[in-house]
Amino acid sequence: LSAKQPESDEQSKEITVHPETNNPTRVWDTIRYKQKVDVVTPVDPATPKPKDHVRFVCISDTHSKTDRIPDIPDGDVLIHAGDFTKICRRKEVKNFNDFLGHTRFVCTSDTFSKTTYLSKVVPPGDVFIHAGSFNNVGLPREVSAFNEFLGTLPHRHKIVIAGNHELTFDQQLMTERNSHVFMSFASAFEGLKTNEWKDIRSLLTNCTYLEDSEIQVMGFRIYGSPWQPVFCDWGFNLPRGQPLLDKWNKIPEGTDILITHGPPLGHGDLASNGCRAGCVELLSTVQRRVRPKYHVFGHIHEGYGVTTDGQTTFVNAAICDVHYRPCNPPIVFDLPTPRVP
Ligand code: 5GP
Ligand code: MN
Ligand code: MN
Structure with missing residues (x-):
């Protein structure tokens, strides 16, 4: 008998495709009892940045609505997680670049x-x-x-x-x-x-x-x-x-x-x-x-x-x-x- 028990699929570092990958709702129902999902309150941008910290400000899905985005708080690094345009016309990209840059x-x-x-x-x-x-x-x-x-x-x-x-x-x-x-x-x-x-x-x-x-x-x-x-x-x-x-x-x-x-x-x-x-x-x-x-x-x-x-x-x-x-x-x-x- 080997002293080391083989890891179950879920513990192994090597990821394989889940047999029910096309039905995520069912997969979640089967694994949720082992998972933790707590809600986190993000930092209020009005609070001063702690000493020696880097502040990241995250936005996403702005879809060329840059004139209607609420005030973006001050920070060190702005991250945009995609969908900054609607159909990616040249003008949209240019406007977004002007807005950011x-x-x-x-x-x-x-x-x-x-x-x-x-x-x-x-x-x-x-x-x-x-x-x-x-x-x-x-x-x-x-x-x-x-x-x-x-x-x-x-x-x-x-x-x-x-x-x-x-x-x-x-x-x-x-x-x-x-x-x-x-x-x-x-x-x-x-x-x-x-x-x-x-x-x-x-x-x-x-x-x-x-x-x-x-x-x-x-x-x-x-x-x-x-x-x-x-x-x-x-x-x-x-x-x-x-x-x-x-x-x-x-x-x-x-x-x-x-x-x-x-x-x-x-x-x-x-x-x-x-x-x-x-x-x-x-x-x-x-x-x-x-x-x-x-x-x-x-x-x-x-x-x-x-x-x-x-x-x-x-x-x-x-x-x-x-x-x-x-x-x-x-x-x-x-x-x-x-x-x-
Ligand atoms: P500060 O004392 O703040 O350097 O200069 C105040 C004022 O002094 C200026 O707004 C200006 O009226 C005057 N002043 C400063 N340097 C000169 C200069 O080289 N020539 C002239 N005509 N006026 C100056
Ligand atoms: Mn002066
Ligand atoms: Mn002076």
Whole structure:
């Protein structure tokens, strides 16, 4: 006698066709007493995703009714389990692809610690962009408050650059301590220890901070840089001409979305005194070499709005007006999500 009893058909790992496969109702009636079927209540999408989790959102059988699908909750992975069209006409497939395939960018700039206003007006999206001057002078408590605010946003990716108001991020300015602006705020910086500003960016734990650097998110190449033409000796100020061009020369070709604090010449750069404040070499770099799809900036509050030169769309996302009152809504744009290998 063999010690090992042969497995019954139902226990064996090798699956064979059930003799009554064409009568599933009868099969179920015969096996149901051994089966368990409990109903599970799915996660309420309104509950925050637990830390270190990936959220899957599942849909199916939408049959080209994409305009009537109820709001699809935010998540990391959307799964569609089939029947996204009715008869699979080309147009249906295209519409479905349009419906699925966009990444929503939400752009802000020049918010000057006005997070109460911001939290009311920032719409959901995939990528949140802040193009500089998120606080007044860059004191650690301002930076931490902004970071906490970022933590409350639902966006999967949050990208922040510094502006001229982020004085503590400008390490040269903080080392030399002789800029007019630094000296005029000297009392605010009294008692600030070197180690509190040396690595101030480490307070920004809830976003990706870019400074003459790039990140790839959701298949888009995004580059950020804080520099702008000298104005009152603020942070990240550089003389017009070669010094700024040296910074723009670092922007890689192939950048899809460029973020700078200051505008290029001619787009969102008309200051209230009637002068064009944009950088000439930044415009040349954008138009002739880098050719990004979008260029997001702020700095000249009164230039808020969107323009295009036919090749690049320019977004001045300044939230505050020229009197530092937060009154403009964030600017949103959608781009078809590139296929990521
Ligand atoms: P912020 O202090 O936030 O960097 O700039 C606030 C305002 O200062 C802008 O909205 C604009 O009116 C003015 N401003 C900043 N930089 C320049 C500049 O380079 N030229 C001119 N004419 N105005 C500027
Ligand atoms: Mn500003
Ligand atoms: Mn500015």
